[in-house]
Amino acid sequence: MGRIAVMGRPQVWGYWRPNGSSIVELGTVRGLDVALPVHFHREDQLTFVLAGRRRFVIEGEVCEAGPGDGMHIAAGLPHRSLCGADEVVCINLYTPPGLYAAPDVIAGLARHWRRTGGLGWTDLTRIAEDHCRSSGTGVEPASAFTGGDAWDSVGAAARRAGMSREGYSRRFRKQHGVPPHAFALQERLNDARLLLRAGEPIAAVAADTGFTDQSHLGRCFRRAFGVTPGRYRAG
Incomplete structure (x- = not known):
């Protein structure tokens, strides 16, 4: 499988589901208008930046990652993304909560990126699986309303x-x-x-x-x- 690249003028976001992996899905983000309103995921989000700067607001603080850097956003944590001055190119991994050692995955991606100057899908999934814990919760965060029970209003x-x-x-x-x-x-x-x-x-x-x-x-x-x-x- 080739290196992660986006040709022409595609949609900013794209999503894929890898086979044979515990990763829920992979995503790409490329463009200037990368702002999204406040949202959260039921999975851990690991973002790795290839170009530009990815900027998030998390718990009232602006957090940034530049080329060769990554960021971990825990499952259930509300966040929003901001636009920057330059085009952003980054990848997102969405993984079951607690199943992957996020700092080690990000460090492994950074080492590979610095060494080779690129990052292929097979490289990405292999590096992630190298840091899959033998045990993890893998449990979606409960609703903050009622501890997971249904609610009507x-x-x-x-x-x-x-x-x-x-x-x-x-x-x-x-x-x-x-x-x-x-x-x-x-x-x-x-x-x-x-x-x-x-x-x-x-x-x-x-x-x-x-x-x-x-x-x-x-x-x-x-x-x-x-x-x-x-x-x-x-x-």
Whole structure:
């Protein structure tokens, strides 16, 4: 398999699912307009930069990585990405929580990149698998609303917590970086990612995850992840 490269003027985001690996999926990001609103993943995200500077806001702090550097964003951690002055080229690995030693994977990618000047998909997956722990949680983070139980509204969650709706919302946003309704939307979008990766029809995914229709899911999904549900599913 060749080195990671993007020819012409492609879409900024692309996703692939490797065979024979515990990696959930791989992603590429290339372009100037790489900003995304606050979101989170149920997997650990390992970002490795090939060109430009990748910038994230995590827990109120701006975090940057330049060429040959990487960054680990833990599963369930809300973050948003920012545009920079130069075009960004980077790769993302999405892995089961705690299953890979993220700092060692990033260090291995950096050594290979400095030594060879490039990074192929087979190199990337091999280096990651070299640092797959013999045991790890591999468990998705529980919902911050009710410890993983289903919930029907912010008001219901506030009552269970013995708080007013307003007080609950303020405390939730302070603790998690996003208001409850935004967190709930992201949970549904992550449910949609899971179903799309399994090859489910987009219309059925929209219905199963509580979106009005396929178009509604498409608008929310692209805003959060930079790609349409159709292109994501095809990955």
